[in-house]
Amino acid sequence: MSELERIASVPGVRSAVLGDLGGAFLGAAREPDGETVAAVMGFLANALLQVGEQLGLGALRRVVIASEARACVVAVRGTAVTAARVEPPGALATVEKVLDSTLQGRG
Numbered sequence: 001m002s003e004l005e006r007i008a009s010v011p012g013v014r015s016a017v018l019g020d021l022g023g024a025f026l027g028a029a030r031e032p033d034g035e036t037v038a039a040v041m042g043f044l045a046n047a048l049l050q051v052g053e054q055l056g057l058g059a060l061r062r063v064v065i066a067s068e069a070r071a072c073v074v075a076v077r078g079t080a081v082t083a084a085r086v087e088p089p090g091a092l093a094t095v096e097k098v099l100d101s102t103l104q105g106r107g
Contacts, residue, residue, distance in 0.1 A: 003102050004029055007084055010098050012091025014070075016084045021046055021076070031085075041083040045076050062099065064092060075099045 008016040008029030015031035019038030028034030049060045063074045071089035073096065075082045086095050 002027075004082070006102050007082065007095070007098055010084075010091070010095050012086050012088065013095060014085045014087050016082065017041065019081045019083075021049075021079045021081060026080075037083055038081070041074055041081050045074060045081045049076070062096070064096075066092065073099065 004016055004018045004027050007013060015037075016029045017031050017034045017037040018026040018028070019042050020026060021042050023039040023042030025035040025038040028037070031037055044063075045060065048063055052058060052060045060076050062076070065072045065074075066089045069089070070085060070087045071092050073084045073086060073092065082099070084095055084099075086092055
């Protein structure tokens with residue numbers, strides 16, 4: 001099972017996209033517009049990397065954006081960017097554990 005498939009198989013994950021920091025689309029699970037998501041997440045990850053540098057936080061590892069109904073997790077490993085849409089946001093803890101175990105040691 002690929003990393004993307006493993007993340008997408010977590011209960012609560014509605015879609016997952018794999019891209020890179022340049023916004024290139026590398027794969028998707030249950031996301032019909034994966035190319036757009038990869039482009040936006042690549043741009044977002046680059047911007048957050050710059051913010052982290054300015055704040056002295058070091059390399060960006062993960063960002064979680066949540067509302068009452070849904071959430072999005074963006075994980076950066078080297079030049080790879082994985083984004084997962086999660087519904088309900090209460091499933092975030094499980095998704096983050098899977099991201100940690102699946103992507104551990106990458107980049």
